[in-house]
Amino acid sequence: xxxxxxxxxxxxxxxAGLVRPRCLEAALPKAKITRVNIYEPPNVNRWFNQSNxxxxxxxxxxxxxxxEGGARDTxxxxxxxxxxxxxxxxxxxxxEMYVSSFYPPGREKIHAQGAMDLAxxxxxxxxxxxxxxxxLGGAVRNYCESYCTQNVRPPGTQGGGARGGGVQxxxxxxxxxxxxxxxxxxxxxRVYRMGAGDGAIVDNVYNTHEQIHxxxxxxxxxxxxxxxxxxxxxxxxxxxxxxxxxxxxxxxEGYEPYLVEDPVRDEHARQDIPRLRQMTTCPLAHGEExxxxxxxxxxxxxxxIDYIRATLPNVGGITEMVKVLALCETHAVGIVPHFTGPxxxxxxxxxxxxxxxxxxxxxNYGDRPIPYLPEFxxxxxxxxxxxxxxxxxxTLDVKQVKFINSVTATGRRLFFLRPDGSVTHW
Numbered sequence: 001x002x003x004x005x006x007x008x009x010x011x012x013x014x015x016a017g018l019v020r021p022r023c024l025e026a027a028l029p030k031a032k033i034t035r036v037n038i039y040e041p042p043n044v045n046r047w048f049n050q051s052n053x054x055x056x057x058x059x060x061x062x063x064x065x066x067x068e069g070g071a072r073d074t075x076x077x078x079x080x081x082x083x084x085x086x087x088x089x090x091x092x093x094x095x096e097m098y099v100s101s102f103y104p105p106g107r108e109k110i111h112a113q114g115a116m117d118l119a120x121x122x123x124x125x126x127x128x129x130x131x132x133x134x135x136l137g138g139a140v141r142n143y144c145e146s147y148c149t150q151n152v153r154p155p156g157t158q159g160g161g162a163r164g165g166g167v168q169x170x171x172x173x174x175x176x177x178x179x180x181x182x183x184x185x186x187x188x189x190r191v192y193r194m195g196a197g198d199g200a201i202v203d204n205v206y207n208t209h210e211q212i213h214x215x216x217x218x219x220x221x222x223x224x225x226x227x228x229x230x231x232x233x234x235x236x237x238x239x240x241x242x243x244x245x246x247x248x249x250x251x252x253e254g255y256e257p258y259l260v261e262d263p264v265r266d267e268h269a270r271q272d273i274p275r276l277r278q279m280t281t282c283p284l285a286h287g288e289e290x291x292x293x294x295x296x297x298x299x300x301x302x303x304x305i306d307y308i309r310a311t312l313p314n315v316g317g318i319t320e321m322v323k324v325l326a327l328c329e330t331h332a333v334g335i336v337p338h339f340t341g342p343x344x345x346x347x348x349x350x351x352x353x354x355x356x357x358x359x360x361x362x363x364n365y366g367d368r369p370i371p372y373l374p375e376f377x378x379x380x381x382x383x384x385x386x387x388x389x390x391x392x393x394x395t396l397d398v399k400q401v402k403f404i405n406s407v408t409a410t411g412r413r414l415f416f417l418r419p420d421g422s423v424t425h426w
Contacts, residue, residue, distance in 0.1 A: 028088050028127055031061045035408050036079035036116070038072060039401035041372055045341070046071060048108045049289055049314055052341030054372075054401055055079075057119040059087050063126050066394050067119030068343035069313035070112025072404055077101070078112045080411025088127070090120040094319045095423040099415045107291030110316045117317020118347050118392065125391030132318065132350040132393075133386050139353040143383040146361035147191035147233065148184045149339075173199040174221040181225025181232060188382030190360060191258050192232040194222055196239055196248070208244045216251040223255040233285075235261040242272045249280035258360075259283040259307055259336065266290075274304040285309055288338035292316065293324050300333050307358070311337035312344045318351055325355045334358030342370050345384075346377040346392050353386045372400035 035058040045052050048071060055075060057065040065087070070078070081100050085093055097113045098105060105113065125132045133139050177194065184192040197211040197218060215234070222232040234257055240248060245263045252260075260282045264272040266289045273286060285307035287296050291314055299305050308328060315321050328335055335355060337348050339362040352359045361384055370376055375395040378385040387393050414426040 028124070029061055031059045031063070031087055031123075031127075033082050033085050033087050034058050034060050035406055036075075036082060037406050038075050038079075038404040039398070040404055041401050044402075048111050049291075049338075050340050051111060051115075052343075053115070053404075054343065054396065055115050055119055056396070056398075057082070057087065057116065057123060059123060061127075063087075063123050065119035065121070065123035065126070066343060066392065066396050067115040067117070067122070067313070067317075068341045068347075069115035069118075071108065074109045074112035075115065076405065076407055077109070077411070078116050079407035080409070081413050082116060083408060083410045087120050087123045090117060090124070090319050092423065093117075093120065094316065096413065096415060098316075099423060099425045100413045102414065107289070107314070110291040111314055114313025114315060114317035114320070114344075117319050118313055118344065121318045121347070122391035122394070129390050131386065131388055132347070132391060133353050136318075136322070136351060136354045139386050140356050141353055141359070143385045144349055144353060144359055144361050145190035146363040146379075146382055146384055147193045148187065148189045148366075148382070149193050149362065149364055174217060177218055177221040178225035181222045181230070182227075184382075185226050185230045188380075190231060190382065192222060192226055192230070193362075194218060194232065194234050196234060196236045206239055208240050211239075212244060212248045212251060215248055219252040219255040219257065231258040233258040233261060236263045238262045238265045240264065242268070242276065245272070245276060246279045249276065249282045253281050257282055259285045261285045261309065261336075262288065269296075270299060273299060274302065277304045283307065285336055288314075290314065293320065293327060297327060300327055300331050303331055303333065305333060307334040307336045307360075309336055309338045311340055312347050312351070314338070314340065318347060321351055325351070325357075329355070329357055332357065334360070336360045336362070338362060339364055342373055342376045343392065343394050346394050349377050349384050349386060350392060372397050 037056045039054040041052055041054055051069050051071060053070055055067045078097050081097050082093055094117060121132050125135060181192040197214040200214040219234060226232055242264055249260060263276060263284060269286050273284060277284060283306040286305050286309060288309040290296050290310050296308060310324055312321060315324055334357050335352060363384060373394060374397055378387050416424050416426050418424050
């Protein structure tokens with residue numbers, strides 16, 4: 001009897017194996033990308049690593065995805081490789097965009113590629129009627145904690161000290177830091193963030209040997225403002241060479257910063273941060289300028305940094321960030337993503353809500369609305385939340401953005417295929 005049941009199950013197994021793929025095919029309709037539109041928002045920021053250029057990717061099934069990042073030239077080049085493709089094959093499209101150029105892509109093109117990838121995930125979520133965080137496995141946290149930058153004033157803060165501010169007496173500077181730190185905690189943020197001696201810069205001159213002592217005073221004031229249970233972080237802004245970075249980290253260890261951001265110059269990071277890691281107990285974060293996981297994988301694998309600052313769309317979008325998260329989880333490294341634009345931030349909330357390691361958001365909008373984005377994310381009391389809106393959860397009012405160009409035709413595509421049909425370099 002057991003033998004008869006076993007043979008019967010073998011006969012049913014092939015049929016069962018066919019059911020699931022067909023269900024998945026039914027869930028995602030056949031579709032093609034027909035047009036990519038490029039827009040400038042009212043407050044356009046064209047800096048490549050912080051660009052808030054807006055893109056929409058249209059399909060022949062009436063679903064349009066929204067992305068953010070890049071510049072006109074790089075966006076047009078990426079768009080030309082997407083026309084006519086299945087928008088749900090985001091991994092394949094990513095690989096084609098990556099290799100389909102004469103030179104390997106640098107950070108500028110990766111940023112544009114990331115913008116397109118955000119739009120593709122938005123399309124997939126809208127087609128499935130699911131938010132992206134559900135497609136990625138579901139949220140593992142109730143909300144994402146955030147920090148307030150020093151020059152963004154939370155409720156109750158009377159000052160903030162713009163970066164590179166004017167001449168002020170030391171007492172005024174330190175009092176402002178205490179008040180800002182206390183107000184930031186009262187507003188519900190997890191961490192108060194400050195720059196390295198920002199309030200003591202005079203005539204745009206930064207003397208690292210002098211500033212080290214100002215930084216130590218500032219950190220003492222921040223600790224006093226947040227209290228024993230609060231947290232503060234400090235951004236060195238890559239201003240220090242290695243010897244001064246060591247001296248400064250050692251001077252502030254006793255104030256227990258949550259992290260020290262960008263302690264050395266980015267081009268020196270892979271050689272200097274491993275040495276710095278051995279010289280200080282301060283947690284270290286780096287990488288807001290990184291564009292690809294190969295920029296930082298060695299530092300993560302060796303646990304020379306405690307947090308990466310890699311962000312969207314800079315790393316190439318959600319498709320690539322999935323791999324970055326796996327790398328960080330494997331080596332117990334947290335993520336404190338750099339701030340870019342509102343659409344990318346909404347995408348980050350969807351993605352990092354699914355990451356089980358430490359996460360802290362740089363969030364600079366507060367309760368201010370974004371006129372061209374009637375919906376983009378949910379923020380309250382210093383915390384950002386996921387929502388149930390399909391895709392990235394972003395709504396774009398195209399009447400409030402400036403149309404730049406459309407791409408509707410396939411351009412030059414330089415790549416070869418392996419015998420199995422996968423993409424390889426030309």
